[in-house]
Amino acid sequence: MPSRHHVAERDQDFSDVDRVALIAELVRQVPAANLLADPEDLKPYECDGLSAYRRLPLAVVLAENEAQVAAVLKTCHRLGVPVVARGSGTGLSAGVLPHEHGIVLSLAKMKRILHLDPVARVAVVEPGVRNLAISEAAAPHGLYYAPDPSSQIACSIGGNVAENAGGVHCLKYGLTVHNVLRVRGVTIEGEAIELGSHALDAPGYDLLALMIGSEGLLAVVTEVTVKLVPKPEVARVIMASFDDVQKAGDAVAAIIGSGIIPAGLEMMDQPATAAVEPFVKAGYDLNAEAILLCESDGTPEEVEEEITRMRAVLEGCGATGIRVSTDEAERLRFWAGRKAAFPAAGRISADYYCMDGTIPRKRLGDMLRAIAGMERKYGLRCINVFHAGDGNLHPLILYDANVPGELERTERFGAEILELSVKFGGTVTGEHGVGFEKLPGMCAQFDSAELSAFHRVKAAFDPAGLLNPGKAVPTLHRCAELGRMHVHAGELKFPDIERF
Amino acid sequence: MADITDSFAERIRAASPAKPLCIRGGGSKDFYGNALVGDLLDTRAHAGIVAYEPTELVITARCGTPLAEVEAALAVREQCLPFEPPSFGEPATLGGVVAAGLSGPRRGAVGSLRDFVLGVEVMDGESRRLTFGGQVMKNVAGFDVARLMAGSLGTLGLILEVSLKVLPRPVAEATLRFEMPQGKAIEAMNAWADKPLPIAATCWQDDVLTVRLAGARAAVAAARAKLGGEFIDQGAAFWEALRQHRCDFFASDDALPRLSVPSIAPPLDLPGEQIIEWGGSQRWWRGDVSVARKAASVAGGHAVLFRGGDKTAGVFQPLPAPLMAIHKRLKAAFDPRGVFNPGRLYPDF
Numbered sequence: 001m002p003s004r005h006h007v008a009e010r011d012q013d014f015s016d017v018d019r020v021a022l023i024a025e026l027v028r029q030v031p032a033a034n035l036l037a038d039p040e041d042l043k044p045y046e047c048d049g050l051s052a053y054r055r056l057p058l059a060v061v062l063a064e065n066e067a068q069v070a071a072v073l074k075t076c077h078r079l080g081v082p083v084v085a086r087g088s089g090t091g092l093s094a095g096v097l098p099h100e101h102g103i104v105l106s107l108a109k110m111k112r113i114l115h116l117d118p119v120a121r122v123a124v125v126e127p128g129v130r131n132l133a134i135s136e137a138a139a140p141h142g143l144y145y146a147p148d149p150s151s152q153i154a155c156s157i158g159g160n161v162a163e164n165a166g167g168v169h170c171l172k173y174g175l176t177v178h179n180v181l182r183v184r185g186v187t188i189e190g191e192a193i194e195l196g197s198h199a200l201d202a203p204g205y206d207l208l209a210l211m212i213g214s215e216g217l218l219a220v221v222t223e224v225t226v227k228l229v230p231k232p233e234v235a236r237v238i239m240a241s242f243d244d245v246q247k248a249g250d251a252v253a254a255i256i257g258s259g260i261i262p263a264g265l266e267m268m269d270q271p272a273t274a275a276v277e278p279f280v281k282a283g284y285d286l287n288a289e290a291i292l293l294c295e296s297d298g299t300p301e302e303v304e305e306e307i308t309r310m311r312a313v314l315e316g317c318g319a320t321g322i323r324v325s326t327d328e329a330e331r332l333r334f335w336a337g338r339k340a341a342f343p344a345a346g347r348i349s350a351d352y353y354c355m356d357g358t359i360p361r362k363r364l365g366d367m368l369r370a371i372a373g374m375e376r377k378y379g380l381r382c383i384n385v386f387h388a389g390d391g392n393l394h395p396l397i398l399y400d401a402n403v404p405g406e407l408e409r410t411e412r413f414g415a416e417i418l419e420l421s422v423k424f425g426g427t428v429t430g431e432h433g434v435g436f437e438k439l440p441g442m443c444a445q446f447d448s449a450e451l452s453a454f455h456r457v458k459a460a461f462d463p464a465g466l467l468n469p470g471k472a473v474p475t476l477h478r479c480a481e482l483g484r485m486h487v488h489a490g491e492l493k494f495p496d497i498e499r500f
Numbered sequence: 501m502a503d504i505t506d507s508f509a510e511r512i513r514a515a516s517p518a519k520p521l522c523i524r525g526g527g528s529k530d531f532y533g534n535a536l537v538g539d540l541l542d543t544r545a546h547a548g549i550v551a552y553e554p555t556e557l558v559i560t561a562r563c564g565t566p567l568a569e570v571e572a573a574l575a576v577r578e579q580c581l582p583f584e585p586p587s588f589g590e591p592a593t594l595g596g597v598v599a600a601g602l603s604g605p606r607r608g609a610v611g612s613l614r615d616f617v618l619g620v621e622v623m624d625g626e627s628r629r630l631t632f633g634g635q636v637m638k639n640v641a642g643f644d645v646a647r648l649m650a651g652s653l654g655t656l657g658l659i660l661e662v663s664l665k666v667l668p669r670p671v672a673e674a675t676l677r678f679e680m681p682q683g684k685a686i687e688a689m690n691a692w693a694d695k696p697l698p699i700a701a702t703c704w705q706d707d708v709l710t711v712r713l714a715g716a717r718a719a720v721a722a723a724r725a726k727l728g729g730e731f732i733d734q735g736a737a738f739w740e741a742l743r744q745h746r747c748d749f750f751a752s753d754d755a756l757p758r759l760s761v762p763s764i765a766p767p768l769d770l771p772g773e774q775i776i777e778w779g780g781s782q783r784w785w786r787g788d789v790s791v792a793r794k795a796a797s798v799a800g801g802h803a804v805l806f807r808g809g810d811k812t813a814g815v816f817q818p819l820p821a822p823l824m825a826i827h828k829r830l831k832a833a834f835d836p837r838g839v840f841n842p843g844r845l846y847p848d849f
C-alpha cells in the first residue's frame with residue numbers, strides 16, 4: 001500500500017482488489033438479501049442526483065445496523081477495498097459515485113428514529129432517516145428540525161451530515177453543523193466513535209465540526225443526535241418585484257444592513273420565475289427582472305414589526321411591487337415556486353446543470369451580469385435561483401446532452417462561474433459538496449500545501465485511504481494533470497508536481 | 501515586504517520539541533488548560549481589522565487584534581459577536597479568543613464561538629501559511645479546519661487571521677428574575693426553551709433564576725407579559741459581570757470545575773453552591789474536579805477544571821482511546837514536530 005505521503009500526490013490504485021474473495025467475505029457479514037452483486041441490481045447505485053457521472057461498484061451492501069456496518073468496514077479494511085457510503089443518493093456533486101474496485105455501503109435501511117425527547121429538544125436517529133421525517137415526528141410537540149434542503153422529502157440525515165446541508169431558512173437557523181449535537185460513526189477499522197455529545201460541547205478538538213461536511217471520507221455515520229427547535233407561532237413572507245437585478249441584489253444587502261436577519265431571503269431571476277410559474281401558479285410577477293422572497297417568523301408581534309421594517313427597506317430600494325402573504329396557504333404558494341425550481345428546469349429543458357458557488361452578497365449583481373455574458377458566450381440559457389441571504393448561488397444551466405458539444409460547453413460555463421466565485425472572494429461550493437464533480441474547482445481554490453493538509457486530516461481518521469477515495473480533495477497529481485496551474489503571485493501553485 | 505509573520509515563521513523553524521513555543525496573545529486565558537510550556541511567541545504585533553462590512557455580516561481581523569477593538573468596531577454599526585466571548589477583564593486578543601473557544605451567557609441561545617467561525621489563516625508547524633474556510637456564510641469546500649481551530653488552544657497552529665460571522669445587536673432587551681429552587685429552575689428553563697420565546701440567556705444561583713430576553717421590541721414585550729417575574733433595571737451589568745466572571749462566586753482561587761451536561765440533567769449531587777447557565781447545560785461548581793467529572797459523566801456530559809486547583813490529573817476530561825489516537829494524528833498533521841503549546845490541551849501531545 002502506498003505510504004500516506006503518496007496518498008496526497010496520486011490517486012491510489014485498487015485494481016488488485018479480488019472481487020470473488022471480497023464477495024465471499026461479505027456474504028458472511030450480512031444476510032444474503034442485503035448483498036447485491038448482480039450488475040442489474042447494481043444499476044440503481046451507479047450515480048446520485050448528478051447523473052452525468054456514472055459507474056458500477058463491485059457490490060452494494062445494505063446495512064441494517066451498526067454491527068453490520070462495523071463488520072463490513074473491518075472486512076474492507078483487511079482486504080484493502082474502497083467503501084463509498086450512501087444515503088438517499090440525492091447528492092448533486094457525484095459524492096456517491098461508486099469506486100469501480102470498491103463497494104457501496106447503503107445506510108438507507110437504517111431509518112429508525114431511536115429516541116425523541118421533546119423536553120430536551122433532541123432526536124436520536126439512524127443515518128438513513130429522511131430529513132423531513134424528523135420534523136414530521138417532532139411536529140406533535142410543536143418542534144421541528146430546522147435545516148430544510150429542498151430535497152428534504154428524500155435526502156437522509158446521514159447525507160446531510162456528510163454534506164453540511166443547508167436550506168432556505170439557514171440564514172437565521174444555521175446549517176447542519178449548527179443543528180447537530182452528536183454524531184456516532186464507525187471508522188474504516190471498524191471502531192465506533194462518538195463526536196460531540198448531548199451536552200453543548202465535548203472535550204478535545206471539535207471533531208464534530210470536522211465530521212460535518214466530510215463527504216464520507218472520515219467515518220461512516222451510524223447515528224445522529226439533532227437539535228429540535230420550537231416552531232415559530234407565525235411566519236409571513238414578502239414577495240417583492242424589481243425591474244433590475246442589481247437593485248434586487250442591493251436590497252438584499254440593505255435588509256441585512258438594517259439589522260434584520262430574515263428567516264429566509266431568496267432571489268429568482270425572470271427566467272426562473274417564467275420557468276416555474278406555469279407549473280406552480282405561485283402568482284409571481286413575470287414582468288419583474290427579479291423577485292425576492294423575504295420571510296419573517298416568530299411571535300405575531302415580532303413578525304408584524306419585522307414585516308413593516310422589511311417592507312420599508314424594500315420600498316426604499318426601489319421595489320416595483322410588494323405582496324405580503326396573508327395566510328399560511330398563500331405563504332406556501334409563494335415558496336412553492338422557489339422549491340420547485342430544479343424540477344421546473346427539468347421540465348423546460350432536456351438536462352440542467354446546477355452550480356453551487358457562494359459569493360459575498362454585495363457581488364450578486366456583478367455575478368448576474370457576468371452570467372448573462374456567459375450565456376451569450378456559450379450559447380446556453382441559464383436560470384438563476386439564489387439563497388440570496390447567504391450569497392449562495394444556484395445557477396441552473398440548461399442543456400441537452402444529446403446535442404453534441406453541449407455538455408462540454410455546459411461544463412466550461414459552470415467552471416467559469418465557479419472560478420468567478422473564487423475570484424469574488426467566495427467558494428466553489430456552498431452546500432452541495434465537492435464530491436467528484438468539483439475536484440477541479442478545489443485545485444483553483446486551494447494551493448498544494450492546503451490540499452496536503454486536507455489529505456493528512458483524512459489520514460488521521462482513515463490512514464489506509466479507503467473511505468470514498470478520489471472524492472472531495474483532489475490529489476496534487478490530479479490538479480497538475482487538469483492543467484489548472486494557476487500562477488499565483490508569481491509562483492506556480494504546484495511546483496513539486498510533474499506536468500504534461 | 502517586511503512582515504511580522506516572517507519573524508513568526510523564523511521562530512517556528514528555530515523551535516524544536518526540546519525548545520517548543522508558547523503562543524500567547526493578551527494572556528487573559530493563561531489560567532486555562534494545562535501549564536504553559538515553551539518560549540513565548542507573542543502574537544500582539546500582528547494586529548488590525550482587515551475587513552469589516554456590516555451588510556456581509558463578516559469581520560476579518562488579525563490574531564493580535566484586541567477583542568475590545570473588534571467589539572467596538574461592531575458596536576458602531578449596531579452589530580456584535582453574539583456568543584459573547586469573555587476576556588475576564590484582561591486585554592484579550594482575537595486569536596486567543598478563537599483558540600480558547602470560550603463563549604459567554606448567550607451561547608445557549610445563539611450558538612458557540614465555533615458556530616460563528618467562517619475562516620482562518622494559520623501558520624502550521626512547518627511555518628506554512630494555510631487558509632481554510634473564507635468570508636462567506638456557506639462553504640463546504642474541503643474539511644472544516646477553520647472550526648477545528650476553535651478551542652484547539654494553539655496546539656495545531658498559529659492562528660494568523662480569523663473571519664467571524666457577526667449579527668445585529670438585538671433591538672430590545674429585558675432581564676427578569678424569579679425565585680425558584682434548582683430543580684424547578686431546570687424544569688422552567690427547558691420548558692421555556694420548548695416555546696418560541698426570545699430567551700437569550702439564563703442564570704440560576706441561590707434560588708434565583710435570572711432570565712434575559714432579547715429580540716424585536718414587540719417580542720420582548722410580549723414575552724415579559726407572558727413570563728411575569730420581577731423586572732431588573734441593571735440587566736446589562738448583571739450579564740456582563742457573569743460573562744467576565746466578576747461576580748462573587750468566581751472571586752476565589754479555589755478549584756473551579758465547569759460541568760457541561762445535557763440541559764435536562766436534574767440537580768447534580770454536588771455539595772455547596774452552583775451557578776447554572778445556558779438553559780441548564782453549563783454548571784459551575786466549587787470543588788474537586790474528579791468529583792465533578794464523575795457527576796457530569798453520570799449525567800451524560802463532561803467536566804473541565806476551568807480555573808485553579810490541582811492540574812496534575814489533567815484539566816480536560818480524558819478521551820476514549822480511538823479518539824485520542826485521532827487527536828494525536830491530527831496534531832501531527834498540523835504540527836509534526838510538536839512545537840506548539842505542548843501539553844496545553846492534553847499531556848499526551
Ligand SMILES: Cc1cc2nc3c(=O)[nH]c(=O)nc-3n(C[C@H](O)[C@H](O)[C@H](O)COP(=O)(O)OP(=O)(O)OC[C@H]3O[C@@H](n4cnc5c(N)ncnc54)[C@H](O)[C@@H]3O)c2cc1C
Nearest residue numbers: 087088089090091095149150156158159162165166216221
Ligand atoms: C432537487 C434537489 C434539491 C436539493 N436541494 C438542496 C438544498 O436546498 N440544500 C442542500 O444542502 N442540498 C440540496 N440538495 C443536495 C442533496 O440533497 C444534499 O446534499 C443531501 O444532504 C444529500 O443527502 P443524501 O442522503 O441523498 O446523500 P447521498 O447523495 O447518498 O450522499 C452524499 C454524500 O454523503 C456521503 N454519505 C451519505 N450517507 C453517509 C453516512 N451515513 N456516513 C458517511 N457518509 C455518508 C456519501 O458518501 C456522499 O459523499 C438537493 C438535491 C436535489 C436532488
